[in-house]
Amino acid sequence: GAVVSQHPSRVICKSGTSVKIECRSLDFQATTMFWYRQFPKKSLMLMATSNEGSKATYEQGVEKDKFLINHASLTLSTLTVTSAHPEDSSFYICSASNSRGDEKLFFGSGTQLSVL
Amino acid sequence: GENVEQHPSTLSVQEGDSAVIKCTYSDSASNYFPWYKQELGKRPQLIIDIRSNVGEKKDQRIAVTLNKTAKHFSLHITETQPEDSAVYFCAEGDNQGGKLIFGQGTELSVKP
Numbered sequence: 480g481a482v483v484s485q486h487p488s489r490v491i492c493k494s495g496t497s498v499k500i501e502c503r504s505l506d507f508q509a510t511t512m513f514w515y516r517q518f519p520k521k522s523l524m525l526m527a528t529s530n531e532g533s534k535a536t537y538e539q540g541v542e543k544d545k546f547l548i549n550h551a552s553l554t555l556s557t558l559t560v561t562s563a564h565p566e567d568s569s570f571y572i573c574s575a576s577n578s579r580g581d582e583k584l585f586f587g588s589g590t591q592l593s594v595l
Numbered sequence: 596g597e598n599v600e601q602h603p604s605t606l607s608v609q610e611g612d613s614a615v616i617k618c619t620y621s622d623s624a625s626n627y628f629p630w631y632k633q634e635l636g637k638r639p640q641l642i643i644d645i646r647s648n649v650g651e652k653k654d655q656r657i658a659v660t661l662n663k664t665a666k667h668f669s670l671h672i673t674e675t676q677p678e679d680s681a682v683y684f685c686a687e688g689d690n691q692g693g694k695l696i697f698g699q700g701t702e703l704s705v706k707p
Contacts, residue, residue, distance in 0.1 A: 511693055522684065523639070523697045572638060576693030584629070584693050586638040 485587025502573030508553035509575035529556040601698030618685035619667040627688040
């Protein structure tokens with residue numbers, strides 16, 4: 480199968496600090512990973528597409544300077560929430576395709592961010 | 596633009612009954628339609644998917660139907676069990692390397 484690991488699972492931080500979330504594909508190489516945000520009892524909202532070796536593609540309305548994405552290797556993408564504020568509190572979840580061309584997406588376990 | 600409408604938002608059924616969740620999409624280029632199940636606080640799990648060259652696909656108690664002309668697809672769960680209780684999301688993709696747009700979700704509750 481295709482395993483995607485996400486870390487940390489939960490983080491609590493003070494307003495103004497930055498938080499880094501890691502997403503790793505454990506048993507396959509992922510040239511593309513996706514970052515989603517999910518509010519309680521709501522759908523998954525695509526934030527950005529992370530491309531290995533190039534700049535991320537952000538969805539409309541998502542601040543690229545606020546949500547920094549780095550995809551430096553074929554197995555790791557990171558999302559950094561800069562200068563976090565309480566409104567950034569949410570469930571962040573990454574996903575990756577196994578690059579076999581069948582478009583199946585596999586999700587990380589998610590990160591619950593709480594900004595005080 | 597891309598948009599997926601999912602109904603109903605909540606669905607309650609008795610154990611053993613069938614459950615049907617419907618989605619409509621707007622992008623004519625969409626050709627991949629997966630369904631995910633998400634339990635509280637956990638990651639979405641792919642349960643079944645269908646491509647645009649197929650009208651129906653079945654996997655044990657779960658089936659998905661696709662009507663490309665009408666741009667809608669449905670999830671059918673038969674002989675529901677309490678462990679089927681979760682939030683179900685439909686999604687659509689258009690061959691953009693895995694990029695999916697999700698529906699709003701359906702909270703399914705199966706009562707014993």
